[in-house]
Amino acid sequence: MESTKHSSAEGTNEHQLNAGTTDAGTREPGTTDAGIQSITVIGGGTMGNGIVHVAAMSGFPVTLVETKQEYADRALLTIGKNLTRMVTKEKISQEQMDQTLGRIHTSLSPAEAVANTDLVIEAIPEQFELKKSLFDVIDQHAPEHTILASNTSSISITKLAACTRRPPKVIGMHFFNPVPVMKLVEVIRGLETDDAVTQAVTELAMQMGKVPVPANDSPGFVSNRVLMPMINEAIFTVYEGVATAEDVDQVMKLGMAHPMGPLRLADFIGLDVCLDILHVLYDGFRDPKYRPCPLLVKMVDAGKLGNKTGEGFYKYG
Numbered sequence: 001m002e003s004t005k006h007s008s009a010e011g012t013n014e015h016q017l018n019a020g021t022t023d024a025g026t027r028e029p030g031t032t033d034a035g036i037q038s039i040t041v042i043g044g045g046t047m048g049n050g051i052v053h054v055a056a057m058s059g060f061p062v063t064l065v066e067t068k069q070e071y072a073d074r075a076l077l078t079i080g081k082n083l084t085r086m087v088t089k090e091k092i093s094q095e096q097m098d099q100t101l102g103r104i105h106t107s108l109s110p111a112e113a114v115a116n117t118d119l120v121i122e123a124i125p126e127q128f129e130l131k132k133s134l135f136d137v138i139d140q141h142a143p144e145h146t147i148l149a150s151n152t153s154s155i156s157i158t159k160l161a162a163c164t165r166r167p168p169k170v171i172g173m174h175f176f177n178p179v180p181v182m183k184l185v186e187v188i189r190g191l192e193t194d195d196a197v198t199q200a201v202t203e204l205a206m207q208m209g210k211v212p213v214p215a216n217d218s219p220g221f222v223s224n225r226v227l228m229p230m231i232n233e234a235i236f237t238v239y240e241g242v243a244t245a246e247d248v249d250q251v252m253k254l255g256m257a258h259p260m261g262p263l264r265l266a267d268f269i270g271l272d273v274c275l276d277i278l279h280v281l282y283d284g285f286r287d288p289k290y291r292p293c294p295l296l297v298k299m300v301d302a303g304k305l306g307n308k309t310g311e312g313f314y315k316y317g
């Protein structure tokens, strides 16, 4: 098991969060005014490896935590491929790629990985009980000043915060797939999230080259509360025989200038993830307008989850 620690956060156990400026252009790469100098990302899946990629490229030492070394290696391979694509397209130099990879360490132990870090970003599967146990471990082992951020797409930040002894330091940092490309980070404030923590995470997102947008904790936040009903309605139009999946997507691409139609996007996100988020909206608001389309439920039951299983509304080679 490899467990590597970086040394750049020396003394950070004592430091406090400052309400920093938001002028990301004047700072050294890999630091923020609020004192974030090291980041631990837990989970190396699609979102986790993307977050590691952008954090390391912005100059931060990052520890990537996975449950097995082969998963950590797979995440590193994906990051390497995505960086190579950026070198080929002359967006970054080979030297920048090498430096980025050099800033990434891996660990199989969340407890060890968070022992000397300023910010933890959790990006594990969307199961509350799983996140709850992880937050408990992180809370016990991370220094007092450490911010605990979750990349959750739908679980309540307030509820996650309540699993820790530091609710003011718990926040949502919701990234979008593909993380190296999408500019948005939704910054979700839980009921007790401290203003200095919101400021620190906002500044960090800017340092990562992203555009942070604040939202208060509420089912689906802003992004998925708006996106998922559109995807669900697109599925209903197919279900009711109004148009084919291809035609629904064409309408939204050519008529509304969406880069992907809603059904292609649903496949890309994962139909199981879409269904889970719709359940969160339906349960959270008790409003029938979020009722998942029966066709979506049926496809998830059949294991047709989109790109990741090779078939959803489209077939993938």
Ligand code: 3HC
Pocket: 082, 085, 089, 152, 153, 175, 176, 177, 178, 179, 180, 181, 182, 224, 259, 260, 265, 269, 273
């Ligand atoms: N890493 C790095 N770069 C990547 C990448 C990755 N994983 N994937 C794509 N790119 C780059 C490509 O290199 C290319 O760069 P270029 O402009 O310099 O040539 C650029 O992105 C565009 O990629 P492609 O040419 O391969 O393909 P497209 O033009 O079709 O774009 C797309 C692909 C960026 C995925 C585009 O279709 C898109 O923006 N789709 C919508 C994605 C979206 O809505 N994401 C949000 C999902 S919701 C979510 O994540 C939240 C959750 O809670 C559900």
